[in-house]
Amino acid sequence: LMRDAPLGIVTQSPNIMDLVKCDGAVLFYRNKIWRLGITPSDLQLQDIAFWLSEYHMDSTGLSTDSLYDAGYPGALALGDVVCGMAAVRITSKDMLFWFRSQTAAEIRWGGAKHEPGEKDDGRRMHPRSSFKAFLEVVKTRSLPWKDYEMDAIHSLQLILRNTFKDIETMDVDTKTIHARLSDLKIEGMQELEAVTSEMVRLIETATVPILAVDVDGLVNGWNTKISELTGLLVDKAIGKHLLTLVEDSSVDIVKRMLFLALQGKEEQNIQFEIKTHGSKSECGPICLVVNACASRDLHENVVG
Incomplete structure (x- = not known):
C-alpha cells in the first residue's frame, strides 16, 4: 500500500479501498483529487472539505455513518449513494476520504412474505411492515465504522503524515539549496563584476599599449597608452575593424x-605596424610587438 506514497495508495494495487470496507475513496493531495469507486463529484468533495475546515478544523478527522446527522448541509443532495464518511487529515491541506452507501443497499431481507390479501392488524405489525419502518430509520445512514477499521485508517494516517513530513522536508531542502545557489550566483556575478572592473582599470592605466577586438575583429578595447602612441582617441577607435x-x-x-x-x-x-593619426601621423606608423590571447565568457566560449 505504501509503494510510491502518497500517490501509490490510489494508483496501485492494493489501494486505500482495500484497507476498509467501503464503496469509494478519495485522496486530496496538493489541490488535486484522486477518486476510486463511488464518491461525490469533485465540486461536492470540495464542498465537504470546506465544511470540514469550517466546522471540524480542530480535529484530525471525522467518521460518521450519516453525513446528514453530522450536520453536513449537502447530505441530501448526495442521495443514498453516499451516506457515511471517514475522513482524516494528513497535512493541513491534504486529506483522505472513505465513503459508504446507504445501509439498505447492504441488507437482504429474509422474513416471511405477505400472502395475497393479507393485511396487518392494529395489534400486531407484520415483519414486512416492520422492515419498511426500519428502512425509514436507516435512510441516509450507512453501516457504522468499526473500531478496528478506524484503527487501520488512523494507522495509515500516521504513516502518511511521516511520509509527507519527509516530502515537505525534501521540498524545503530543495528550495533552500536553490536559494543558496541563487545567492552564490549573485555573489559570483558581483565578484565577477568587481574583477572585471579592476581589470578594466588596470588596462586603462597600463603603461603598455593594450587593445581588444570582438569575434568579428571590431575594436572594443583601446587603452590610454595606445591612444597616446597612435593619436587615435578611444571613441574613434571603438567599432573600427582592426585590419x-x-x-x-x-x-x-x-x-x-x-x-x-x-x-x-x-x-x-607578434610584430606588426599600426597607423598613426592626427599630430602623430607626421612620425609615420609605429611598430608593435604583441602577445595575442583569447577572451572567454563564463561558458568558456571565445568572445574576442
Whole structure:
C-alpha cells in the first residue's frame, strides 16, 4: 500500500479501498483529487472539505455513518449513494476520504412474505411492515465504522503524515539549496563584476599599449597608452575593424593572429605596424610587438 506514497495508495494495487470496507475513496493531495469507486463529484468533495475546515478544523478527522446527522448541509443532495464518511487529515491541506452507501443497499431481507390479501392488524405489525419502518430509520445512514477499521485508517494516517513530513522536508531542502545557489550566483556575478572592473582599470592605466577586438575583429578595447602612441582617441577607435588600423604590409600578419586567437590559440612576440593619426601621423606608423590571447565568457566560449 505504501509503494510510491502518497500517490501509490490510489494508483496501485492494493489501494486505500482495500484497507476498509467501503464503496469509494478519495485522496486530496496538493489541490488535486484522486477518486476510486463511488464518491461525490469533485465540486461536492470540495464542498465537504470546506465544511470540514469550517466546522471540524480542530480535529484530525471525522467518521460518521450519516453525513446528514453530522450536520453536513449537502447530505441530501448526495442521495443514498453516499451516506457515511471517514475522513482524516494528513497535512493541513491534504486529506483522505472513505465513503459508504446507504445501509439498505447492504441488507437482504429474509422474513416471511405477505400472502395475497393479507393485511396487518392494529395489534400486531407484520415483519414486512416492520422492515419498511426500519428502512425509514436507516435512510441516509450507512453501516457504522468499526473500531478496528478506524484503527487501520488512523494507522495509515500516521504513516502518511511521516511520509509527507519527509516530502515537505525534501521540498524545503530543495528550495533552500536553490536559494543558496541563487545567492552564490549573485555573489559570483558581483565578484565577477568587481574583477572585471579592476581589470578594466588596470588596462586603462597600463603603461603598455593594450587593445581588444570582438569575434568579428571590431575594436572594443583601446587603452590610454595606445591612444597616446597612435593619436587615435578611444571613441574613434571603438567599432573600427582592426585590419583598417594597421599598415597594409601587416594585414596578413594581423589577420593570421586574429584567426588563431579566435580559435583559442595564443601567440607571443607578434610584430606588426599600426597607423598613426592626427599630430602623430607626421612620425609615420609605429611598430608593435604583441602577445595575442583569447577572451572567454563564463561558458568558456571565445568572445574576442
